[in-house]
Amino acid sequence: MNSVCKVKNFSLSFVQDKKEYAAVRDVNMEIAPGEIVALIGESGCGKSVTALSMIGLQPENARVSGSIRFGDEELLTLNDREWSFYRGDRISMIFQEPMTALNPLIKVGKQIQENVLLHQKVTGEAAVKQVLEVLKQVGLPDVERIYQSYPHQLSGGQRQRIMIAMAFVNNPDLLIADEPTTALDVTIQAQIMDLMKKMNRERQTAVLLISHDLGVIRDLCSRVYIMYAGRVVESGPVEYVLKEPVHPYTRGLAAAIPSAGRRGRELESIPGTVEPLQRRSKKGCPFAGRCFGAQSLCHEETPHSYSYRGRDVYCHLSPAEIEKRSAERKADHE
Amino acid sequence: MMYYCRKAGGLLVTLALVSLITFGVFQILPGNPAYIILGVDADPMQIEALEQSMGLDKPLYQRYFSWIRGLFAGDLGTSFRYQQPVSQLITSGLTVTGSLAVMTMLMTVLIGIPAGIWLAGHGGRKYSVGFSMLSQISLSVPAFCMGIFLINLFSVRLKWLPSIGYISWAEDPAGCMRSLLLPSLSIALGSSAVLIRYVKVSVTNQQKQDYVRTAYSKGLRKSKVMYRHVVRNSLIPVITILGMLTADILGGSIITENVFSLPGIGRLISVSISSRDLPLLQGLVLYLAVIVVLCNFAVDLVYSVVDPRIRLK
Amino acid sequence: MKKYFSSISFCIGFGMIALMSALLLVSLVHLPCEPNAMELTNKLSVPGAAHWLGTDQFGRDILSRAMKGVQISFLIGVLVVVCGGAAGIAVGSFAGYYGGRVDEVIMKLIDAQMAFPGVLLALMLIAVFGNGISNTVLALAIMSVPRFARMSRSGFMKYRDADFVKAEKVRGAGGLRIMFVHILPNLTAELAATASLAFAGAVMSEAGLSYLGMGIQPPDPSLGKMLSEAQDCILRAAWYVLIPAVIIAVLVLGFNLLGDGIQEVNEGR
Numbered sequence: 001m002n003s004v005c006k007v008k009n010f011s012l013s014f015v016q017d018k019k020e021y022a023a024v025r026d027v028n029m030e031i032a033p034g035e036i037v038a039l040i041g042e043s044g045c046g047k048s049v050t051a052l053s054m055i056g057l058q059p060e061n062a063r064v065s066g067s068i069r070f071g072d073e074e075l076l077t078l079n080d081r082e083w084s085f086y087r088g089d090r091i092s093m094i095f096q097e098p099m100t101a102l103n104p105l106i107k108v109g110k111q112i113q114e115n116v117l118l119h120q121k122v123t124g125e126a127a128v129k130q131v132l133e134v135l136k137q138v139g140l141p142d143v144e145r146i147y148q149s150y151p152h153q154l155s156g157g158q159r160q161r162i163m164i165a166m167a168f169v170n171n172p173d174l175l176i177a178d179e180p181t182t183a184l185d186v187t188i189q190a191q192i193m194d195l196m197k198k199m200n201r202e203r204q205t206a207v208l209l210i211s212h213d214l215g216v217i218r219d220l221c222s223r224v225y226i227m228y229a230g231r232v233v234e235s236g237p238v239e240y241v242l243k244e245p246v247h248p249y250t251r252g253l254a255a256a257i258p259s260a261g262r263r264g265r266e267l268e269s270i271p272g273t274v275e276p277l278q279r280r281s282k283k284g285c286p287f288a289g290r291c292f293g294a295q296s297l298c299h300e301e302t303p304h305s306y307s308y309r310g311r312d313v314y315c316h317l318s319p320a321e322i323e324k325r326s327a328e329r330k331a332d333h334e
Numbered sequence: 335m336m337y338y339c340r341k342a343g344g345l346l347v348t349l350a351l352v353s354l355i356t357f358g359v360f361q362i363l364p365g366n367p368a369y370i371i372l373g374v375d376a377d378p379m380q381i382e383a384l385e386q387s388m389g390l391d392k393p394l395y396q397r398y399f400s401w402i403r404g405l406f407a408g409d410l411g412t413s414f415r416y417q418q419p420v421s422q423l424i425t426s427g428l429t430v431t432g433s434l435a436v437m438t439m440l441m442t443v444l445i446g447i448p449a450g451i452w453l454a455g456h457g458g459r460k461y462s463v464g465f466s467m468l469s470q471i472s473l474s475v476p477a478f479c480m481g482i483f484l485i486n487l488f489s490v491r492l493k494w495l496p497s498i499g500y501i502s503w504a505e506d507p508a509g510c511m512r513s514l515l516l517p518s519l520s521i522a523l524g525s526s527a528v529l530i531r532y533v534k535v536s537v538t539n540q541q542k543q544d545y546v547r548t549a550y551s552k553g554l555r556k557s558k559v560m561y562r563h564v565v566r567n568s569l570i571p572v573i574t575i576l577g578m579l580t581a582d583i584l585g586g587s588i589i590t591e592n593v594f595s596l597p598g599i600g601r602l603i604s605v606s607i608s609s610r611d612l613p614l615l616q617g618l619v620l621y622l623a624v625i626v627v628l629c630n631f632a633v634d635l636v637y638s639v640v641d642p643r644i645r646l647k
Numbered sequence: 648m649k650k651y652f653s654s655i656s657f658c659i660g661f662g663m664i665a666l667m668s669a670l671l672l673v674s675l676v677h678l679p680c681e682p683n684a685m686e687l688t689n690k691l692s693v694p695g696a697a698h699w700l701g702t703d704q705f706g707r708d709i710l711s712r713a714m715k716g717v718q719i720s721f722l723i724g725v726l727v728v729v730c731g732g733a734a735g736i737a738v739g740s741f742a743g744y745y746g747g748r749v750d751e752v753i754m755k756l757i758d759a760q761m762a763f764p765g766v767l768l769a770l771m772l773i774a775v776f777g778n779g780i781s782n783t784v785l786a787l788a789i790m791s792v793p794r795f796a797r798m799s800r801s802g803f804m805k806y807r808d809a810d811f812v813k814a815e816k817v818r819g820a821g822g823l824r825i826m827f828v829h830i831l832p833n834l835t836a837e838l839a840a841t842a843s844l845a846f847a848g849a850v851m852s853e854a855g856l857s858y859l860g861m862g863i864q865p866p867d868p869s870l871g872k873m874l875s876e877a878q879d880c881i882l883r884a885a886w887y888v889l890i891p892a893v894i895i896a897v898l899v900l901g902f903n904l905l906g907d908g909i910q911e912v913n914e915g916r
Contacts (some may be wrong), residue, residue, distance in 0.1 A: 038637050055551055057550055057551060078554055080556055081555065083553070084553045084554065084555045086553070087550065087551055087552060087553035088551060088553035088554075092551060092552075093551045095544060095547065095548065095551075097544055100543060100544040101544045101545055101547070101548045102548065103549070103567065104544055104545070104642070104643060105566055105570075106563075114554075115552050115553075118552060118554065119553060150642040150643070163548075166548075179533055200519060207509050232449075252502075345890060347755060348755070348759050348762065351755065351756065351759035352762050355763075356771075359771055359772065359775055360775060362775060389671065460673045463655060466656070470656070470903060470907070471900060472894055472902060474851075474899040474903045475848065475892075475900075476804060476851045476854060476855060476895060478855060478874070479853075479854075479874065479896060481890055482881070483892065485878075485881065486885055486888060491884060491885075492662065498900065545686055575875055581762070582765065583767070584764045585764030585765015585766060585767060586765060586767070587858060588765060588766060588767060588770070589709070589763075589765075589766065589855045589858060591879070593856070593858075603767070603770060604770075604859045604861075606774075607770060607773070607774045607861060608860065608861075610774075612774075615771070615774055619763070619767060622763070622764060622767055623762040623763050623764075623767070624762075626762045626763075628761045630762075
């Protein structure tokens with residue numbers, strides 16, 4: 001597959017008081033030009049730091065290994081100067097909190113213009129034109145006035161549109177969106193997601209969307225990676241992975257979203273919680289502690305992946321075995 | 335607009351209170367002020383004449399209002415010691431104290447802001463303990479002690495700079511700078527330590543803000559993120575400190591001027607106290623207090639200009 | 648108490664104050680010479696066996712004078728903290744506990760007082776009341792009121808809606824009782840820090856005043872006065888200047904560090 005970004009055996013650990021805590025282990029991921037890929041997982045599963053590493057903004061006490069290739073370039077070894085050519089130009093990012101992500105002292109138009117001037121050799125006026133253009137494109141009304149506004153004069157949804165405009169203005173190859181709608185009102189969330197989709201189509205920008213809103217992901221993304229406690233457990237096209245999940249964790253996740261087809265039935269939840277970083281064991285399957293099908297092997301060895309109906313599953317059990325144990329458990333419950 | 339009206343109202347109230355305090359303190363003088371000024375063995379005729387010229391035979395509120403009226407007319411009475419109008423003495427003292435204060439403020443800002451930013455950027459624990467000791471020392475050594483140390487070092491031992499005396503700007507600009515260098519340095523060492531601390535804390539806080547991450551994600555390099563985004567935001571709270579430091583610097587100059595024999599307001603104050611020249615002292619005190627109040631008001635205005643969040647509220 | 652020793656500032660400050668307190672105690676028991684006795688044949692002698700820190704331009708023993716000066720500094724510091732603290736806490740607690748109009752008026756007055764920079768207010772009061780220890784204490788105590796008032800105001804504001812205060816109100820306790828029996832003990836640590844910083848401020852201001860020739864009157868030795876006398880003979884006896892200057896600096900630094908250390912630990916930094 002021809003890809004914009006290829007993550008290979010990526011691991012990340014935090015160093016604290018001279019001890020290392022692995023937060024991400026052996027993640028493999030690939031994003032093709034122009035596609036929208038989702039990265040799903042519970043809070044603390046390592047999805048945000050993985051995404052931040054792709055733009056070189058992981059916390060300072062993080063140690064990374066493996067490889068993240070962007071086209072032909074290895075990103076993990078870039079220094080501050082080299083990063084400045086990629087960030088904001090070929091890779092850009094949208095953050096979760098639009099209320100605080102903009103500089104309160106600078107007019108929003110100027111803040112977008114800064115992106116243009118940093119990476120394109122254009123005059124100030126041409127840059128302003130581009131900014132007004134992109135503001136129009138992200139669906140803001142009265143763009144001249146918005147250009148002259150300060151962040152505190154705009155609503156949360158408007159600010160997130162500004163962030164999106166800022167991220168797209170230089171036509172990046174890859175956009176990383178870290179839960180871009182979590183902080184917004186429900187009514188605004190759908191609009192912002194539609195906008196992301198529209199911008200992705202018009203500008204042919206690949207998007208890595210981090211979210212835990214499975215409904216949105218089903219509508220928007222082509223492929224999905226499911227992470228649990230620092231590892232990818234299942235990945236593949238959305239229509240397979242979310243409709244007929246194989247991995248026990250994905251099954252639990254999919255069963256926990258309400259849908260029209262299962263109206264009237266109780267929502268399921270996965271028993272237990274994610275182990276905090278300090279107490280995670282170094283070996284075995286990360287989900288073994290909460291898995292209904294766990295056997296002694298699961299606690300000892302990290303599972304390799306196998307392909308099954310278009311997706312990759314990281315599990316010691318075959319799909320048939322998983323299905324069988326799941327059915328047994330249900331029978332026990334009833 | 336409401337913001338400015340409220341601020342201006344507050345300013346008027348504070349000014350009124352300050353003038354009342356200054357006036358009031360001199361009214362609680364035990365005994366007859368005329369006796370205190372002229373001494374107990376003074377001629378009764380003289381006393382009576384003085385009482386009349388000071389308006390001591392009129393009721394309190396009348397004296398307050400006539401004092402205030404005089405204030406607006408630029409007439410603060412006549413100094414006994416110098417037999418000159420108080421306002422004239424204050425004007426001449428103010429040029430000295432003013433240039434001392436301006437020079438001190440410049441030094442404070444030129445030392446404090448870059449050092450604070452640098453410490454926030456490169457600090458960590460490595461320098462912080464050493465720096466906090468150094469800043470504590472320069473905060474704790476009173477400005478006049480510092481002045482004497484500096485005289486001892488630069489004038490007595492190294493013989494680089496004049497120790498005392500003042501040369502006016504009109505006479506010799508370079509000499510004026512040289513004569514003000516040590517006095518302003520001795521005040522600025524303390525006040526810049528205060529400033530460094532605040533700048534450092536403020537920059538460190540701003541570096542943790544989300545918009546800084548956004549700035550990095552644009553492709554700005556560390557130094558540009560610092561100067562285009564972080565520094566501007568962190569200097570806003572620092573403006574308040576500059577206002578407070580103005581008062582500190584003026585207060586410090588009262589004693590420091592005496593250390594270096596500079597003919598400024600501070601020198602006039604100590605002369606007026608030792609010669610019991612009450613009209614002069616009253617005028618000087620009021621003048622300094624009003625300057626401090628006006629500086630703090632100016633800080634509020636600057637604040638609202640720099641921070642759009644206040645301006646547009 | 649023990650937890651404060653985890654702060655470096657506190658430890659250093661504590662050490663400096665311990666040193667100065669030791670000097671104070673010794674001076675109360677024994678002074679090497681009569682501090683005001685002049686040996687006119689022995690002016691500005693360098694430090695030696697007879698006079699450990701030398702003599703001044705009137706032939707007086709510098710060590711004894713410095714020790715006497717430390718006594719006066721401590722006396723002034725303690726009195727100023729006690730008087731200024733009592734007044735400041737009284738004012739600040741009412742402002743903080745009752746809020747509203749009372750608070751507004753009190754704070755406006757405090758702000759107006761803060762307009763008089765540095766020692767100006769103290770100078771003005773001394774000009775009116777005259778020199779001497781008690782008038783100096785009065786002037787410096789008034790000067791330190793805003794510091795205590797602001798601290799106790801914010802402290803009382805923090806606690807006025809606390810659950811234990813509500814419980815006391817329900818039980819019918821009066822305002823004064825709640826304020827001083829129930830809330831005040833919670834502010835001990837903050838008060839200690841403020842008192843320590845105010846002590847340093849008082850020592851520093853007293854030195855400044857007596858340097859100017861106000862406040863403590865000769866022949867009583869005070870550190871500030873010694874400094875100004877030493878400055879007159881700085882060309883002939885540079886060591887003399889250092890003695891009062893270093894003692895003032897150590898006293899002020901010690902109490903500043905102590906106060907800072909307490910604050911550091913309180914705020915959990």
